[in-house]
Amino acid sequence: MARRPAGLTANREDILLAAADVLQRRGYAATTMKEIAAAANLTAGTLYHYFANKDALVLAVLEMGLEAGIARVEPIAGDASRPALERLRDMMAAHILGLTEQPAIGAAMVFEIRALLYASDDGEAEDDADVQEFLVRRQEFFGRRDDFERLFRQVVQQAIADGSLRPIDAGLYVKTLLGAQNWVGVWYRPEGRLTGGEIAARMVDLLIEGVRP
Amino acid sequence: MARRPAGLTANREDILLAAADVLQRRGYAATTMKEIAAAANLTAGTLYHYFANKDALVLAVLEMGLEAGIARVEPIAGDASRPALERLRDMMAAHILGLTEQPAIGAAMVFEIRALLYASDDGEAEDDADVQEFLVRRQEFFGRRDDFERLFRQVVQQAIADGSLRPIDAGLYVKTLLGAQNWVGVWYRPEGRLTGGEIAARMVDLLIEGVRP
Amino acid sequence: MARRPAGLTANREDILLAAADVLQRRGYAATTMKEIAAAANLTAGTLYHYFANKDALVLAVLEMGLEAGIARVEPIAGDASRPALERLRDMMAAHILGLTEQPAIGAAMVFEIRALLYASDDGEAEDDADVQEFLVRRQEFFGRRDDFERLFRQVVQQAIADGSLRPIDAGLYVKTLLGAQNWVGVWYRPEGRLTGGEIAARMVDLLIEGVRP
Amino acid sequence: MARRPAGLTANREDILLAAADVLQRRGYAATTMKEIAAAANLTAGTLYHYFANKDALVLAVLEMGLEAGIARVEPIAGDASRPALERLRDMMAAHILGLTEQPAIGAAMVFEIRALLYASDDGEAEDDADVQEFLVRRQEFFGRRDDFERLFRQVVQQAIADGSLRPIDAGLYVKTLLGAQNWVGVWYRPEGRLTGGEIAARMVDLLIEGVRP
DNA sequence: CATGAATGAGAGTTCATTCAT
DNA sequence: GATGAATGAACTCTCATTCAT
Numbered sequence: 001m002a003r004r005p006a007g008l009t010a011n012r013e014d015i016l017l018a019a020a021d022v023l024q025r026r027g028y029a030a031t032t033m034k035e036i037a038a039a040a041n042l043t044a045g046t047l048y049h050y051f052a053n054k055d056a057l058v059l060a061v062l063e064m065g066l067e068a069g070i071a072r073v074e075p076i077a078g079d080a081s082r083p084a085l086e087r088l089r090d091m092m093a094a095h096i097l098g099l100t101e102q103p104a105i106g107a108a109m110v111f112e113i114r115a116l117l118y119a120s121d122d123g124e125a126e127d128d129a130d131v132q133e134f135l136v137r138r139q140e141f142f143g144r145r146d147d148f149e150r151l152f153r154q155v156v157q158q159a160i161a162d163g164s165l166r167p168i169d170a171g172l173y174v175k176t177l178l179g180a181q182n183w184v185g186v187w188y189r190p191e192g193r194l195t196g197g198e199i200a201a202r203m204v205d206l207l208i209e210g211v212r213p
Numbered sequence: 214m215a216r217r218p219a220g221l222t223a224n225r226e227d228i229l230l231a232a233a234d235v236l237q238r239r240g241y242a243a244t245t246m247k248e249i250a251a252a253a254n255l256t257a258g259t260l261y262h263y264f265a266n267k268d269a270l271v272l273a274v275l276e277m278g279l280e281a282g283i284a285r286v287e288p289i290a291g292d293a294s295r296p297a298l299e300r301l302r303d304m305m306a307a308h309i310l311g312l313t314e315q316p317a318i319g320a321a322m323v324f325e326i327r328a329l330l331y332a333s334d335d336g337e338a339e340d341d342a343d344v345q346e347f348l349v350r351r352q353e354f355f356g357r358r359d360d361f362e363r364l365f366r367q368v369v370q371q372a373i374a375d376g377s378l379r380p381i382d383a384g385l386y387v388k389t390l391l392g393a394q395n396w397v398g399v400w401y402r403p404e405g406r407l408t409g410g411e412i413a414a415r416m417v418d419l420l421i422e423g424v425r426p
Numbered sequence: 427m428a429r430r431p432a433g434l435t436a437n438r439e440d441i442l443l444a445a446a447d448v449l450q451r452r453g454y455a456a457t458t459m460k461e462i463a464a465a466a467n468l469t470a471g472t473l474y475h476y477f478a479n480k481d482a483l484v485l486a487v488l489e490m491g492l493e494a495g496i497a498r499v500e501p502i503a504g505d506a507s508r509p510a511l512e513r514l515r516d517m518m519a520a521h522i523l524g525l526t527e528q529p530a531i532g533a534a535m536v537f538e539i540r541a542l543l544y545a546s547d548d549g550e551a552e553d554d555a556d557v558q559e560f561l562v563r564r565q566e567f568f569g570r571r572d573d574f575e576r577l578f579r580q581v582v583q584q585a586i587a588d589g590s591l592r593p594i595d596a597g598l599y600v601k602t603l604l605g606a607q608n609w610v611g612v613w614y615r616p617e618g619r620l621t622g623g624e625i626a627a628r629m630v631d632l633l634i635e636g637v638r639p
Numbered sequence: 640m641a642r643r644p645a646g647l648t649a650n651r652e653d654i655l656l657a658a659a660d661v662l663q664r665r666g667y668a669a670t671t672m673k674e675i676a677a678a679a680n681l682t683a684g685t686l687y688h689y690f691a692n693k694d695a696l697v698l699a700v701l702e703m704g705l706e707a708g709i710a711r712v713e714p715i716a717g718d719a720s721r722p723a724l725e726r727l728r729d730m731m732a733a734h735i736l737g738l739t740e741q742p743a744i745g746a747a748m749v750f751e752i753r754a755l756l757y758a759s760d761d762g763e764a765e766d767d768a769d770v771q772e773f774l775v776r777r778q779e780f781f782g783r784r785d786d787f788e789r790l791f792r793q794v795v796q797q798a799i800a801d802g803s804l805r806p807i808d809a810g811l812y813v814k815t816l817l818g819a820q821n822w823v824g825v826w827y828r829p830e831g832r833l834t835g836g837e838i839a840a841r842m843v844d845l846l847i848e849g850v851r852p
Numbered sequence: 853c854a855t856g857a858a859t860g861a862g863a864g865t866t867c868a869t870t871c872a873t
Numbered sequence: 874g875a876t877g878a879a880t881g882a883a884c885t886c887t888c889a890t891t892c893a894t
Binding site for chain 1: 389
């Protein structure tokens with residue numbers, strides 16, 4: 001308490017949102033715990049009440065972003081009552097829209113994954129509990145990312161199976177999709193020429209219909 | 214070149230290649246000047262004979278990668294004797310292939326641009342000579358990146374004009390292309406299921422023809 | 427104040443005193459932050475809680491010394507109830523005595539001012555926030571040094587006006603005074619032939635009365 | 640040769656003059672061998688053909704300055720045909736004038752002596768030949784400085800003996816003189832209100848006659 | 853004599869992290 | 874929970890110095 005008036009007390013999620021914002025603006029390398037703390041109206045020491053260390057905090061940001069992405073896409077993917085191609089289109093649009101609504105998290109997910117990828121991988125076999133837990137959670141995170149990718153792949157395969165898509169390399173197509181879409185989180189600017197909705201609609205069209213007359 | 218036996222002498226370009234490799238493996242944040250130096254068979258101090266500081270070195274890596282990309286694509290784009298769509302296909306394939314051949318640089322270009330984007334932008338406007346030069350070169354780098362994107366956009370527009378592509382949003386389509394393609398530098402593994410050539414051919418097909426039957 | 431037993435806790439002023447001592451013994455060039463920290467029973471990192479960088483710390487030492495000098499001299503200068511010449515004599519004696527009591531600071535003020543004079547003036551006009559603040563404070567410091575000199579000059583001028591001094595070049599006389607006096611901080615050794623009080627009394631006599639029979 | 644046209648070839652003395660200039664402008668701490676080399680139209684490596692190391696070079700600058708000072712003052716001091724007080728006056732004036740003519744060296748002598756004072760005195764008993772020679776030369780330098788001071792002291796004592804000065808503490812008076820005079824090298828600016836000759840004349844008057852009416 | 857690439861020690865500085873309060 | 878002083882490891886960078894050419 002002390003310093004911050006009631007109502008401004010940060011909780012875990014506030015911290016994560018603040019951290020995502022700083023990460024997007026400054027990048028993992030340049031982001032300090034003090035900056036994150038300041039963005040969340042806290043001091044650095046206090047962050048350690050919520051997160052074991054910087055990597056755990058950043059990983060939590062990415063988990064939050066990934067889970068949000070899955071939450072947007074999974075219900076659509078699983079709605080067996082709708083045609084696969086229709087679901088695919090909606091999944092794509094929902095994902096793109098999500099990235100434009102939360103560009104901080106989107107960009108963080110593209111860029112900071114790499115920073116974490118080799119975090120704590122300095123060759124030495126560290127084995128304090130925090131590191132162990134981090135490694136496990138990172139593994140789970142990558143598993144969830146695969147889940148996310150699999151949702152798309154399955155719907156693509158269903159669409160191929162029902163003939164609404166031609167027989168393509170589903171894995172490669174999904175990587176193509178995700179590359180194009182994730183990149184939106186990088187270049188999108190709220191003040192830009194197109195709204196998130198317009199981007200979503202047009203990009204889905206381009207990626208599905210191709211560009212031939 | 215005192216001290217080091219002939220044949221091991223590093224020059225600027227050797228350093229850049231070594232640096233690209235380390236950057237891809239470890240990321241900007243985790244990459245130290247000592248690691249780069251070791252990869253180039255030098256000591257850290259010597260790097261400062263060639264580059265003013267870490268940022269300047271990393272920027273030089275990106276410049277090298279970008280210029281290589283432009284060098285691959287520009288001659289194709291400018292060959293007025295060939296149909297626009299054919300040129301577009303070749304440009305895409307050439308770019309993708311380049312990324313699979315030099316994944317270190319490709320990944321560096323995707324990820325480390327961000328690290329540089331705000332480098333020296335810590336809110337304080339430093340401007341000693343090195344920083345000034347860095348900012349100028351960074352600006353030029355972004356200009357060249359725009360040039361690269363423009364090459365694609367112009368060919369797309371030509372293809373629309375000659376009717377070989379339908380009337381699409383050329384700017385958005387190019388961002389879609391580049392997102393999908395650049396992402397290859399991230400997920401591509403030489404030991405993977407598909408060769409660089411196969412990835413290039415299939416991805417071009419998907420992005421041009423779409424996925425409808 | 428974690429870690430260190432009560433009683434050893436250093437505060438800003440303790441650090442400055444320790445730093446003055448090291449500076450006098452080793453000189454600006456040879457003094458490292460680690461040495462200062464060790465002298466203050468701290469680690470180097472902790473110094474950066476109190477001072478933005480080495481220059482800011484050294485400047486703070488000089489400020490402390492200068493303010494102590496002004497505090498000794500100003501009340502005497504301003505005591506309008508006493509004859510100007512008497513005040514001048516007392517100011518000189520007080521200043522000399524101060525230098526012999528705190529030779530560390532005295533010598534630091536003579537020597538390290540120069541080191542700071544061009545600090546951050548490496549031709550490049552850096553201006554991040556710390557440097558800006560430093561430059562401002564350095565300017566203020568020089569202003570205060572002028573204030574100090576002016577105190578002497580004004581009393582000299584008053585003494586000239588009331589006829590107790592002959593009509594001399596007041597500015598040059600004060601520079602002569604201060605040169606002779608500041609030099610005391612350089613050559614004075616506590617174990618020397620004369621006490622601080624003796625030096626003060628004799629030097630005042632020499633500088634006022636001259637050396638003619 | 641190579642790089643530098645004939646006629647610009649630097650010799651030892653040119654280097655010392657260039658070094659004195661850089662030292663005055665930047666201070667010992669900030670002065671690098673490269674800067675000195677550049678000021679002398681050389682590269683850093685070449686300096687080592689002339690001087691064993693940085694300290695030896697700086698010491699040589701000070702030696703040059705001190706010998707020049709002695710050369711100005713000694714002939715006057717030793718001219719037994721003239722009254723002591725007259726010689727003292729001329730010695731003072733000559734010294735002050737010298738400092739205003741070569742302020743770089745004058746300031747260097749005041750400030751950089753300190754930097755050298757503890758150079759190579761890091762507690763360890765270094766014993767390579769260069770260090771040994773440096774320590775010997777430094778000792779000799781301090782001896783010469785004492786010689787310089789002694790010249791003044793002897794003339795003062797002669798003047799006391801012949802009654803042209805009152806019976807003062809000769810040692811303290813000489814320190815007073817030298818402090819006031821050396822300080823001139825610090826504050827003198829060629830573009831200032833007074834010429835070197837005026838400063839010399841007035842300061843001699845002040846220091847001899849005092850300031851009483 | 854002169855060069856400049858190379859070294860390596862060490863400097864200043866940053867920052868994640870801890871912990872008494 | 875929250876703080877902020879303190880730590881210490883690591884990093885970037887500087888620079889005197891060396892030496893093959």
